[in-house]
Amino acid sequence: MILNAQFGKPERYIKPGEFYSSRDDVVISTLLGSCISVALFDASIPVGGLNHFMLPYPKGVEDSMLSSSAKYGVNAMELLINDLLKMGARKDRLRAKVFGGSAVIALNKAATYDIPEMNIRFVIEFLDTEGIPVDSFSVGGRLPRKVYFFPATSRVLMKYTRSESSALSRREDEYAHKLVEEASNAGRPIIFRKA
Amino acid sequence: MGATILIVDDSVSIRQSVRFILEQNGYTVIEAADGLEGLKRLAENKVQLVISDINMPNMDGLTMVKKVRETEGIKFLPILVLTTESQGSVVEEGKKAGATGWIVKPFNNEKLIETIKKVIP
Numbered sequence: 428m429i430l431n432a433q434f435g436k437p438e439r440y441i442k443p444g445e446f447y448s449s450r451d452d453v454v455i456s457t458l459l460g461s462c463i464s465v466a467l468f469d470a471s472i473p474v475g476g477l478n479h480f481m482l483p484y485p486k487g488v489e490d491s492m493l494s495s496s497a498k499y500g501v502n503a504m505e506l507l508i509n510d511l512l513k514m515g516a517r518k519d520r521l522r523a524k525v526f527g528g529s530a531v532i533a534l535n536k537a538a539t540y541d542i543p544e545m546n547i548r549f550v551i552e553f554l555d556t557e558g559i560p561v562d563s564f565s566v567g568g569r570l571p572r573k574v575y576f577f578p579a580t581s582r583v584l585m586k587y588t589r590s591e592s593s594a595l596s597r598r599e600d601e602y603a604h605k606l607v608e609e610a611s612n613a614g615r616p617i618i619f620r621k622a
Numbered sequence: 623m624g625a626t627i628l629i630v631d632d633s634v635s636i637r638q639s640v641r642f643i644l645e646q647n648g649y650t651v652i653e654a655a656d657g658l659e660g661l662k663r664l665a666e667n668k669v670q671l672v673i674s675d676i677n678m679p680n681m682d683g684l685t686m687v688k689k690v691r692e693t694e695g696i697k698f699l700p701i702l703v704l705t706t707e708s709q710g711s712v713v714e715e716g717k718k719a720g721a722t723g724w725i726v727k728p729f730n731n732e733k734l735i736e737t738i739k740k741v742i743p
Contacts, residue, residue, distance in 0.1 A: 498727075498729070499728050501633070502706060502727050504635075505633060508633075553635055558634075615733070616723055616729075616736075618722065618723040618740060619717045619723055
């Protein structure tokens with residue numbers, strides 16, 4: 428953690444694929460392009476966390492919560508949810524704020540799929556299915572977003588940023604490709620004993 | 623008619639996606655949202671395999687596995703743990719509790735079905 432002088436709090440910056448949650452008076456930040464970040468919190472503890480993820484590019488035409496790419500989104504959400512539950516949160520008290528899904532990648536990639544749109548649809552559907560209310564959101568558009576989440580108060584500060592657009596796009600694209608690789612050699616099951 | 627499989631997971635999304643794959647492969651599926659409900663379903667239904675998450679409210683998956691291992695009639699029921707936990711110590715804990723196998727999420731559809739077929743041929 429480094430001290431953020433502007434807020435006078437320790438800051439934890441998270442990269443694509445990471446998440447972080449805390450019960451302390453810290454700031455969790457990230458820089459988003461096409462990816463999605465969900466700030467999830469149980470204000471009664473208070474505890475909150477932020478993730479940063481995207482769905483892997485689909486192999487074929489897949490358009491549902493049951494698709495294999497959606498499973499990676501479900502997983503990103505579940506990792507954060509489980510972390511919060513371990514810190515005392517209750518699932519039925521969780522609330523969410525949703526950010527990202529801007530057309531940063533789509534700008535330089537003539538993709539068959541609308542990546543940001545797919546990510547946005549996924550996260551809204553997921554939260555709806557799990558019964559987690561969405562308190563606020565800022566999604567879509569063309570500009571990257573800088574997000575600051577304060578888990579102690581459940582507050583989020585968000586600003587659009589123009590500065591790092593091309594580096595961000597490259598970073599997210601690398602992350603998306605890594606995901607496809609991971610998807611094809613996903614965890615080998617272990618069998619402890621014969622039934 | 624394929625075997626009946628009980629899915630125990632507090633996430634509706636996970637239950638939906640696992641159900642979809644299992645039904646596509648001819649299995650009959652019943653669901654429970656936590657360990658406690660899982661035990662209740664097992665008392666009410668004849669089940670050939672359980673696929674269970676670990677981190678759940680009311681009763682976690684490993685506690686449920688231990689309870690099943692102590693219950694006459696379902697003592698030897700195969701239970702596959704399907705979880706985000708991949709840490710060696712947690713896997714070892716699962717083995718000790720009496721789990722039959724361990725699958726880390728996000729899972730691969732084909733590997734899930736392969737594993738099920740190995741456990742209940």
